[in-house]
Amino acid sequence: MxxxxxxxxxxxxxxxxxxxxxxxxxxxxxxxxxxxxxxxxxxxxxxxxxxxxxxxxxxxxxxxxxxxxxxxxxxxxxxxxxxxxxxxxxxxxxxxxxxxxxxxxxxxxxxxxxxxxxxxxxxxxLSALSFLDLNVDLNARVVTQSGDSLTFTKREFDLLAVFMQNVNLVLSRDNLLNKVWGHNTEVETNVVDVYVRYLRNKLGSPGDEKYIKTVRGIGYVMRL
CATH class of the missing domain: 3.40.50.2300 (Response regulator)
Structure with missing residues (x-):
């Protein structure tokens, strides 16, 4: 209904x-x-x-x-x-x-x-998203990188999906917090930084910004 x-x-x-x-x-x-x-x-x-x-x-x-x-x-x-x-x-x-x-x-x-x-x-x-060598199936909640499956927690997947749905758009920490954790959450915005680090680590880019780039003073963006 x-x-x-x-x-x-x-x-x-x-x-x-x-x-x-x-x-x-x-x-x-x-x-x-x-x-x-x-x-x-x-x-x-x-x-x-x-x-x-x-x-x-x-x-x-x-x-x-x-x-x-x-x-x-x-x-x-x-x-x-x-x-x-x-x-x-x-x-x-x-x-x-x-x-x-x-x-x-x-x-x-x-x-x-x-x-x-x-x-x-x-x-x-829009259920199938791609960026570089990443592919995300929103319905099946599956992520592959160059054909290999990756494992994410629910929150990590949701955050990655938001980036994949907004390629080339700069997203503030508040915006990401609202989209992933909900507007009524009591979680602080610095948790976004923690989860971006988790994503970078799992995507094999802990020391660089191949997939998710930092925009100083604002937030993050997924772009080439």
Whole structure:
């Protein structure tokens, strides 16, 4: 059963969406302001977030931007503001789709199905990652180097996968900590340095930065 988060401040409309989604066999959570919506979105995993723009506490654009810093959850913006600039802003902040109010519930469901299909296809495409002589199968959680299998702990694998998914992007220690350990972790950022050292050792490059390079004062990057 797919999980949906509705962030909508108009109670009657939120209730309407909740009932329609539950009738369609979705598991539904509702938040009525931006601040609580963001907290719920970060604390729990959802398949899709239906996010209004005009929200008390924090507007939908800011909620979307904050979610995108930590998660890849599908986000569809819902709003009565049908201006092109608003649509562009929502998409630039990381939304996956944008539907103006009022809309027919059938259109919403059709857009949701399209998003799920697109996401599932991209997940299958991105399940196999490679960099230099490294190959990672995310589904099987297998790492090979020049054809030889390597063994990693769960945390080491997750950290390596983040680097493999973000080749050429500089990742801060805070960003890596959030992606691998979770945003609510009490672990200090220096644990990232420890695990990068573990990865370098297991990849056979303890004395150099063949795979993972240090960016002084910021974090790390996987690049040639």
């Amino acid at each position: 797919k999980k949906i988060l509705i962030v909508e401040d108009e109670p009657n409309f939120a209730r309407f969406l909740e009932l329609e989604l539950r009738h369609a066999s979705f598991e539904v959570t509702v938040a009525y302001d931006g601040t609580s919506g963001l907290a719920i979105a970060l604390e729990h995993d959802f398949d899709l977030i239906l996010l209004d723009v005009m929200l008390p506490g924090m507007n939908g654009f800011e909620v979307c931007r904050n979610i995108r810093e930590h998660k890849k959850t599908l986000i569809m913006m819902l709003t009565a503001r049908n201006k092109v600039t608003d649509k562009v802003t929502g998409l630039d902040y990381g939304a996956d789709d944008y539907i103006p109010k009022p809309f027919a519930i059938e259109e919403l469901f059709a857009r949701m199905r399209a998003l799920f299909r697109r996401y599932e296809h991209s997940e299958q495409t």
